[in-house]
Amino acid sequence: GSTSNSNSSSDSSSDGLTTPGTFAVGFDQDFPPYGYVGDDGSFTGFDLELAVEVCNRRGWTIKYVPIDWDAKDMELDSGAIDCIWNGFTINGREDDYTWTEPYMDNSQVVVVKSTSGIESLADLKGKIVMTQADSAALTLLQGDQADLAATFSSLETIPEYDTAFMELEQGSVDAVAIDLPVANYEISESPDAYTILSEHLSEEQYGVGFKLGNTTLRDEVQTTLVEMSEDGFVKSLCEKYADQGISYEQFLLGK
Amino acid sequence: MTTQTMLSMLGQGMLVSLQIFFWTLVGSLPLGMLVAFGRLSRFKPLTWLVRAYISIMRGTPLMLQLFVVYFGPYYLLGLETGSNYRFTATLIAFILNYAAYFAEIYRSGIESIPHGQREAANVLGYSRSQTFIKIILPQVIKRVTPAITNEVITLVKDTSLAFAIGVTEMFTQAKAIAASQHSMEAFVLAAAFYYVFNAIVAFAMERIEKRMAYYHE
Amino acid sequence: MTTQTMLSMLGQGMLVSLQIFFWTLVGSLPLGMLVAFGRLSRFKPLTWLVRAYISIMRGTPLMLQLFVVYFGPYYLLGLETGSNYRFTATLIAFILNYAAYFAEIYRSGIESIPHGQREAANVLGYSRSQTFIKIILPQVIKRVTPAITNEVITLVKDTSLAFAIGVTEMFTQAKAIAASQHSMEAFVLAAAFYYVFNAIVAFAMERIEKRMAYYHE
């Protein structure tokens, strides 16, 4: 790997880091497989591992900052975190953050119980659909897909996807609208019980979100990401997370 | 989003908060009295049971109690509850939780009434139920009102916990707006709502206290 | 995840919860007394100020207060606070919030001491400060201990609110584990932790109450 840029950290202000040499990554720790608590009790996840590698290459120290999703904008604006990097959907938030180029394709999908008989988005008519509060899926269903949402019996929100799946299991909701990789992760324990509708709600992209105007830092991270993809680091990371629903085909940078 | 839309969203949430608030009180104020009776009963096993109930309700987070009530029937008993159960579960958990707090307040109130009151009623021939309803209860109510007020004010804020099982009350609405608008405005409005709601509750309780202030001791 | 890992994670969270708990008490118990003095002061403007403070602290959600204390310096004053401020902010918000509750408890306690106690001290020549420290305060402490206990037990559970500004205390850890492990086990453990913690607090407070029970009235 190339760590030739590490000297740039000596001039901290040009990095755009709040605390020189420390890269504070804000993320939702309840959002596997992108950021979560691993079996060993420490933070892990696809996005966090990418962030760690970026730090390695830039000579920064990574700082994991699990945040309350409600406070993410305040955390970023106030400089408590340097970026939000956590399966963070660009679409619908284009103007709110300074984004890297999209690094990953994502789909918003609908998960139903296999026995439910629901096979298409049209079948969701009259059904109860649940999604996470302040999630990309919710933004979508209140925006571009509002017409579809209007056919639902109701659209519910809940703080954690985890709980949403409990609701789905016990039958109090009929479907969960969710990011594809998260859906894969959630159903990985009993894949036969659930079906991801082949018809997706949308195709969208993840990016790393920085405070508006912080292009310096964005550029550094983006350059490093491209490097990491080019030298194969990303590919092997994708393979590591393959059983949790991530494939290198979705990765967009440096190909 | 216009301020009007925001207010109307918050208003909807407020309505849910108010419903939780109202039904919780309607359910837990009387239930708490029954629990207090159990706590004061001379039948020891009942007393222990009630003590355990009170200690669990007060010793564990209401959020977990919401989970247990909402998901328990399916995960523990295999029952399908249907989606209407969401609000019902909220009310059940809130009522059970608050009944425990109220029970302890009632109990201390009942215990604080001088024994002479019961004796006087006894000598005058009042039955046990007459003594309780006519003599003891009104005095208990007067004494416990300040403590009840405290709990009621806590309840106003606790309604926001209902979102743990997906009930979108006011604070959740405020959070949703704040997130989509990238502004604290909704939070500030929510705080103002709470503050006003609390002020109204405090005012109402003060009126009730004043009402009962026609006598003292 | 092994149970051991889970327990150690929860243990770390517990440590954070305990720190919040401990420092909040260390800060708010004395601060509450100062606030109570302000509330009882004969200097009216101070009284109003303190009343407003108490009413805002008790009338708005602690979560919002956390936001204001943590993000306020940046949004209102343009200060960069650095990430060490996270825990400090938590403590500031908790202490300010709990001081308001304790102040009201102290106030009612101070007001409940019979006037004759001050008069007796006065006639015996005790100075104002001697009267307060030697005569009034010990009696106030005895009287308010039960009410303080209630708040302290509420505090145990309130520590979980600290995650609003990203402090991962025990309950947050439990949620994180539940999310990654698809199981409620962590929640149940968390509930047990809370329950035990509460039981210890209740036990300790009872000991303190017993200590002071060498006299009554």
Place this chain on the structure above:
Amino acid sequence: MSENAPAGTPQPTSAASAGRAATGTDVPVLQIAGAVKSFGGTEVLHGIDLTVNRGEVVGIIGPSGSGKSTILRCATLLERLDRGSLCYDGDYLATAGQDGTSSYRDAKTLRAARSKFGLVFQNFNLFPHYTVWKNITDAPLHVQGRDRDEVERVAQDLIRKMGLDGRERAVPCELSGGQQQRVSIARALALNPHILFFDEPTSALDPELTGEILKVIRDLAAEHMTMVIVTHEMAFARDVADRIAFMDGGVIVEEGDARQVVDNPRRERTKTFLGKFTDGA
């Protein structure tokens, strides 16, 4: 007060006399025999015999802790005797078995028997949330189920008699100690009891009020109300009581004509007690 208390035959005592006619004049109103009472292993009454005849006023005097209140509490069913019997108007509420152990009648009978006696508590125990009017009328209306008009007439009479006119709508905390005392007497009298017990009726009052209340009791005595009065006012006890029982350490040490007991006590203990008293004040 005195202007308001005509010496005629007012409501409550007339009802008492009706009771008298029904049960015959020879039967004592109250008969306690062999009364033994323990609290947590400590025997407090060691076998008390006390008979009170119709129209009689009995004073009970004695040092603190001698069991005066306890005997009143047993007589008014607030405490149950361990041994001995308790009998009102010839009806036994508690009988002593072979071994002396008391056995009480069923709850219903006991409840009904409560209308036979009234108790005026040392600290009044008025219901603080009830007005004077309600304190007096509530039990006659809702316990005895008597006719409202009749109860109101009786209450009106009692209020006049007790000098409480104009205070009907007041609650106890708005009354002076003496007024509270009189309300509590009126409350007891409103049930038309056959006998009235007083536990230290003057101990919570200042001397001027004491004078007033003693006047009320004297008036009741003049109307032949049967009464048992625990008191510390020796002068008063001698004056109003027909008979005095001096208690000490859970037994009646001396009993007899009021003037004789106070002025010429026979027993050494009584002498000491009264000596201390007259010496003190």
Place this chain on the structure above:
Amino acid sequence: MSENAPAGTPQPTSAASAGRAATGTDVPVLQIAGAVKSFGGTEVLHGIDLTVNRGEVVGIIGPSGSGKSTILRCATLLERLDRGSLCYDGDYLATAGQDGTSSYRDAKTLRAARSKFGLVFQNFNLFPHYTVWKNITDAPLHVQGRDRDEVERVAQDLIRKMGLDGRERAVPCELSGGQQQRVSIARALALNPHILFFDEPTSALDPELTGEILKVIRDLAAEHMTMVIVTHEMAFARDVADRIAFMDGGVIVEEGDARQVVDNPRRERTKTFLGKFTDGA
């Protein structure tokens, strides 16, 4: 009690006599002149003159609400006079200006003056969290800053004198009313006051205890302790007091030799009051 209270010259009063020597025997211990006091617009004292000479015992009697407690409270600086003057041992604490308005000395002087007098409250006001020992010794040690050995000796003497031996470690709630009363007297005496005020020392006690406490006061009188006693016990007032002031409606209606006032009151109002009293008990 009586065995424990030798009639000698024990600690506290000897200190009082030391005070006497210092200020000269002619100066009255307490001089109140033209005392006027209002509460919220209602005048409660209408111009009271009261002089108490060294070694004298003055009784204040009168009906409830006549201002007896108020004058004691003004004398002990618990209330401030609106008009009139207040003077201890010839030192003015409050002087009356041209228009009669009282002006008080500075806080420090007033604080220091508090050691001149002691007050025994009607309801004792003992410090419930302090033991008997601490109730008695705390103020001498930490207010007067006296030597610990000396204070402990004084306290020991007082405890014996008051018949409290063995109760040093008890807290007030473990004591009977009479014992509490005696602790509160000991607490006041421990400061070596020149004058002791009592507000109805017997009203919270039963008659036997009343006897005991009156004995204590009589003993103090025998030791020439200067005292002002508000009381309802006429017999006692007559017996122990050198002089009696009868108050009614905020003025001293009659003042004079104790026996004369009680046995042959001159004023009509005094006669009525005493008549009512002797009539009652």
